[in-house]
Amino acid sequence: MKKVKYRHSTSRLLLLSVAFFLSFTVTGIAQDEASADASQDEQEQAQGEEQTSGAAAATGGLGDPANGKSLFNSLCAACHKPYSESIGPALNGVTERHDMDWLYQWIHNSTNLIASGDDEAVAIFEEYNETVMPPFPQLTETQINDILAYVEQPKPEAPASAQQGGAEGGSGGGGQGASTNLILGVLAFVLLMLLAVLFLVNKTLRNFAAASGVVIPEKPKRKPLYKSFVENQFLLVVLSIVVLLGVAYYGYGYVMQVGVDQGYQPIQPIHFSHRIHAGDNQVECKFCHSSARTSKTSGIPSLNVCMNCHKSISEVAPETATAEFTKEFYDKEIAKLYEATGWEPGSRTYSGEAKPVKWVRLHNLPDFAYFNHSQHVTVQGTQCQTCHGPVQEMEVMYQHAPLTMGWCVNCHRETKVSMEGNEYYEKIHEELAKKYGVEEVTAADMGGIECGKCHY
Incomplete structure (x- = not known):
C-alpha cells in the first residue's frame, strides 16, 4: 500500500478568497453604519438647536x-x-x-x-x-x-413628530435590517462555499486515492444503539423508574396549577395606568377603591370617580408617555371615558347618553373561599402592595400573587397582628400572653389557619 502526499492549493486559495471577501464586506458595512449614525446625530443636534432657537424667538x-x-x-x-x-x-x-x-x-x-x-x-x-x-x-x-x-411657545406637532419619528425609525430600522440581512447573507454564502469545498476536496481525494491504488478501509458496522440499550436490562429498569418519577412530578405540578392565575393580565376596554395614577401622581389606592375600607370587596370605581379629575384633565402630560404608550394613546383612552360618561368637553356638560363599561375581572377567588378586605385593610392595616404587588409601577395591572390557600396560610403564620389602638386585639393579646407566654401574636395564634375562618 502506498502513502500519497497531496496538496490542496486550490482549496486553500478559495478559502482565503472567501475569508478576505467576508472581512472586507463586514468592515465596509460597519464603516457605512458608523458614518450614517454620525450624520444622523449631527442632523438631530442641528434640528434640536433650530427648535430651541425657534421657541426662544416665538416667546x-x-x-x-x-x-x-x-x-x-x-x-x-x-x-x-x-x-x-x-x-x-x-x-x-x-x-x-x-x-x-x-x-x-x-x-x-x-x-x-x-x-x-x-x-x-x-x-x-x-x-x-x-x-x-x-x-x-x-x-x-x-x-x-x-x-x-x-x-406662548408654539404648540408641538405631536402627530407630525410621531409620523416623522416613525418614518425615520422605519428608515433607520430598514437600513439596519438591510445591513444585518446582508451580513447574514454573506455568512450563509460562506457556509455554502465551505460545504462545496469540503465536498470537492473529499471527492478529489477519493478519486486520487483510487487512481493511485490506495485502498480505503471500510468502517466496521456497529450494533445500533437501541439494540444495545434493549439488551441491557439494568438500564431499562433505571429508565422506567426515571420516566415514572418524571411523569408523576410534572403531572402533579400541572394539576396543581389549575385555577392559579398568577400573572394574569387582561386588556381592559378603557386603559388605566396605575403607574401614572398611583405612581407618578401618588393617588392613594383607597381613593378609587374606597369600599375596601368597610366592605368585603374592594369594588370597581364608578366612572364618576374618574370624572372628578378628568373634567379638567383631557390630555395626559407628555412626560408621562413612554415609547409603547404614547401621549396620543392616552388621549384616546380619555376620550373613551368621556364617551362612556356622556361628557362633552367642549361645552363641559353631560349629554345623558352614558354607556356601560364591561371591565374584565382580574382577581377572582373561588366561591368557597371567604376574604374580607376591610378586616385586612382597616383592622390589620395591611398595605395593598402586600397582596397586589408594586401597583405603582404597573402600566397594565396583573395578578401579582398566586392567591392559593398555601400562600394565605403562610401569610397568617408569619404576619404579626397589630395591637396598637385596637382594644379588641389588646385584650386577646393579654390573654394569650398569660396563657402561652408569647410576646408577639400572629394571625395563626388567633385561629387564622382554622378551616372555618375561610371556609364555612
Whole structure:
C-alpha cells in the first residue's frame, strides 16, 4: 500500500478568497453604519438647536419658559391649558389678545378688574359662566412673564413628530435590517462555499486515492444503539423508574396549577395606568377603591370617580408617555371615558347618553373561599402592595400573587397582628400572653389557619 502526499492549493486559495471577501464586506458595512449614525446625530443636534432657537424667538423674550412651566403646573394647570380650553380659555396667544399691563392686573386680582367695569374683564367673566379666577398677588411681573413665555411657545406637532419619528425609525430600522440581512447573507454564502469545498476536496481525494491504488478501509458496522440499550436490562429498569418519577412530578405540578392565575393580565376596554395614577401622581389606592375600607370587596370605581379629575384633565402630560404608550394613546383612552360618561368637553356638560363599561375581572377567588378586605385593610392595616404587588409601577395591572390557600396560610403564620389602638386585639393579646407566654401574636395564634375562618 502506498502513502500519497497531496496538496490542496486550490482549496486553500478559495478559502482565503472567501475569508478576505467576508472581512472586507463586514468592515465596509460597519464603516457605512458608523458614518450614517454620525450624520444622523449631527442632523438631530442641528434640528434640536433650530427648535430651541425657534421657541426662544416665538416667546418674544418674555421670560424663562422652564421656570414658567413649573409655575404654570403648580398654579394654573388646574383651570387652564396652553393650547385648548378647560375651565378657563386657552392661554396660547394671550399676549396678542390682551395688553401686558392688563394681564398683570387680571392675574393679580381679576375680581377688582371686573368690578371696575373693564370691558375685556367683564366679557371674559360672562363668557365662562361667571367663573371667578382666583387672585395671585404673590406673583411678580417677572414670574408672570415666565408663565407667559411658557404658554406662548408654539404648540408641538405631536402627530407630525410621531409620523416623522416613525418614518425615520422605519428608515433607520430598514437600513439596519438591510445591513444585518446582508451580513447574514454573506455568512450563509460562506457556509455554502465551505460545504462545496469540503465536498470537492473529499471527492478529489477519493478519486486520487483510487487512481493511485490506495485502498480505503471500510468502517466496521456497529450494533445500533437501541439494540444495545434493549439488551441491557439494568438500564431499562433505571429508565422506567426515571420516566415514572418524571411523569408523576410534572403531572402533579400541572394539576396543581389549575385555577392559579398568577400573572394574569387582561386588556381592559378603557386603559388605566396605575403607574401614572398611583405612581407618578401618588393617588392613594383607597381613593378609587374606597369600599375596601368597610366592605368585603374592594369594588370597581364608578366612572364618576374618574370624572372628578378628568373634567379638567383631557390630555395626559407628555412626560408621562413612554415609547409603547404614547401621549396620543392616552388621549384616546380619555376620550373613551368621556364617551362612556356622556361628557362633552367642549361645552363641559353631560349629554345623558352614558354607556356601560364591561371591565374584565382580574382577581377572582373561588366561591368557597371567604376574604374580607376591610378586616385586612382597616383592622390589620395591611398595605395593598402586600397582596397586589408594586401597583405603582404597573402600566397594565396583573395578578401579582398566586392567591392559593398555601400562600394565605403562610401569610397568617408569619404576619404579626397589630395591637396598637385596637382594644379588641389588646385584650386577646393579654390573654394569650398569660396563657402561652408569647410576646408577639400572629394571625395563626388567633385561629387564622382554622378551616372555618375561610371556609364555612
